[in-house]
Amino acid sequence: MQIYKLLLYKNEKNYIIKMEFCVITRKCLKNAYSKMYVTFAGECQNDFSRMLQDAIFQKRERRGKMKKKRMLLLAAMFVFTFAFIRFNTVDVQAASKYTIYVNRRTNLVNVTNSKTGKLVKAMYCSTGKNYRTIRGTYNTTAKYKWRPLIHGVYGQYSTRIHGAYLFHSVPYYSINKSQVSTKEYNKLGQQASAGCIRLAVTDAKWIYDHCRLGTKVVIGEGRTLKKPTRPKVRVSTKKRAGWDPTDPDSRNPYRPKLTLKKKAAKTIAYGSAFNIKNMVNVSSSYASSDALLKSMKVKGKVNTKKAGTYKVQCTITDPYTAVSVTKTFTFKVGKKPKQTTTEKKAPTELTTEEKTAE
Template sequence: MKNKLTSLVLISIFCLLLIIVIAFASNHLLNTEDSTSSVINSTTYSTTAPTEAAISNATDAPIATDSIIATDAPTRTPLPTVSPTAKPTMDPDTWDYTGTSKDANMHYPKEDIPKKYPYEIRVNKQANCVTIYKRNKKGEYTKPVKAMVCSAGSQTPLGTFNTSNKYYWKAMIHKVWAQYATRITGKILFHSVPYDYPDKDTLITGYYNQLGQTASAGCVRLSVADAKWIIENCPAGTKVTIYNDANPGPLGKPTPIRIASNCRWDPTDPDNRNPFKSKRSTFIGAKNRTIERGTGYNPLQEVIAYDVHSGVMSNDKIKVKTKLNTSKCGEYKVSLTFKDSKKKTIKKSFVITVKDTKAPVITGLPSTIYTKDAKKITTSYIQNKLKVADNGYSLNKNSHLSITKSGNGYTAIAKDAYGHSSTLKINVIEDSKAPEITVKAPFDNPLPISTKIDKNWAKERIKNVSDNKTKLNKNDVSISVKPRGWGMKITYSATDSAGNRTTLSETVSFETASLSINSDNIIVNNVDSTKEMSKYINVTSDFTGKEVPYSLSIKSKQTDANDEFTTYNVTFNVTYKSSAGNKKLSASAVVYETY
């Protein structure tokens, strides 16, 4: 009995040990499977979305897409696989240029190239409308899902393209900026309506109110919401077709939003700071500003009241209280109030800081003074001629301008009341010698009457113009061309910087002409026909013997008549012309006119 009891105890102990071993092995296997299932190519991801507080505390700079929140996983050896490229995540809607150089474009993170693009974009340039088509199961883009109003331009190219680079902010031509830019081809992009600066409250309202009209330099302008949708939903490589059609598209053309002229936010911008997202009436653009002293600034020029109940934007009912004086540096509080349509009084205050950051400006004299007599240029002369202004305000020269003489020059220094100064160095050059002008050799022979002599012709006659102190060229020569007899008198004159003047004249002559009758027996059908009568005269140059152009008039007097002819005494009056005027010649002959 005792042996049986001992055997039972040993069997029980063995079974217990076996159960413990099996349990340990099972638990180890289970842990191994859980660990493996939580690994995706050796990278772990948090499945918990960030809280609103976490987002609101995020920096304004873009979140790096390779910053991944890891779960608490057991320590293990990573699987020997390559980590995938993290899918780009759009920055928080409150991203801005804080902490980022404004001299550089803010690029969108690189994207993986998808095997299948979800959308295709078609831009109707003529109608200023964009339609988005979604890919169906057959791989065809036939289903329109979204329409956007846009502003294309005359330089927007027609054709089919594929998108490439993307930017959060993009510097554009004309020194403006745009949000959410996607390159279509070359210098043509989708982007928001331009801003004066890479700040969301500097929207160029006039451009925004042109949405739906042809207005761009070639890019396709969109609202912020639409430009943001494209950058987030259409990967690089997305097909874009630009075409012309009177029909905007299958979804029609959305009605563009219009905003007040001094509203500087895009109403569609999802940024939490956008006043249009406010649930209460508020002021738009009421923020601290720094302006230059002397600026003609109106505290309301960039402020507008937004009545959230009526949707009306206006500054007509805003009351302003301020002691702002733009002529004096300092900080000035501006207090604003208005009553919305619910009779609630809305208040807002901000500070205008007036600063003087510019040096005075010295005007009245050039940096180099040329004079015939340097003794006449004195400190008193310089003082009287110079003017000093600071931000548009004239400064008292006795207290803000100092002049010192050194050698042949003077140094003028102007100082304002804010620690800024400017310097003008004046060099005095004495010159009593007039310029020299040389022209080409005179003509040995008279000029053809067809020669057009004017200032351009005379300018080509100038060989050289020079001065001992002043640099001169042909364009500095004043030319006068006037008739002189049967020729032209040309006068060349040049004045140097000191006022010394030289004058040179020459006279050119034109050829003269003679009129002769080439027949002793002139028989014509019509004595009044200048065309027929001109066959019987010659007008030739006295110098070359060649014919010269002329005009002819006929004066005839009947002297006899018979059955065959009428006899006339005809006077041929010839006029030939040149730049000097007209010359007339006459000759007479007996002419027989047949019946």
């Protein structure tokens, strides 16, 4: 039997649709449909399965091949139905690693381990003015790196909670990382939005990166949530727009700086003392140099008693913005200096005359 097939493949993140023209027997047709039905097990009702069966395994008409228009219509129906399922059903059980709690009164967000209940991350947020943010328990349904919001602004790293309500960054005036509203940014920690839950970029990105679709979100006022250890930061409002200090983008002017001191020698004397913290300059818009040096993590060692070239990787993290910078420095240990030995002269014997003179 000569038919068209719409094949559905599923990987870890997405469904892939493929259309083929092939020759297939009734036995193979039955097996193929069984496999397809298993793929959708638990996600489709009988009505959908019947439509799927009719769309994918439509018998050719008695005379002539199936008309192209009908095939395109069936394909469009399949894609539309699949899209509805794709964006409105989520495998909640597979996505339950974390649970997100939001307190509308204290404007705090806590992410916990779903199994142990242990706190994983705490964040400041801005919920809706006058408690406009919805209450209840939901599961996330979609993610967007940039998402248009009401009033002509945009949110970065947005995650849909329910309907029009999302987690997202403080609003941007355009799709440009240097255009976050400075006035709105300083409102984090208090009610400020039209209903969505605003976060600093580092926190919105964390949810975007780590919380799979279907993650449970509980919103209310009854649960006492912990404050983050990271202090809140404020930005200057002299300009209408600027950067979010917590954005990890390499172009962010708020990123901490890590450089090698000019006086620091890249060639280390053999056997001398070596301490990388004494050889670098660190600075930040918010944190002190002592705090940055305290946060420094070092990979690689320099053995000053062995000549050779060594690479040392240093990472500092600003405790106020959670932004990290990593640099790799190369040092060379010189060769062991040669020891010079001086010959000792043997004492000369005194002659008989010299002895007599004495």
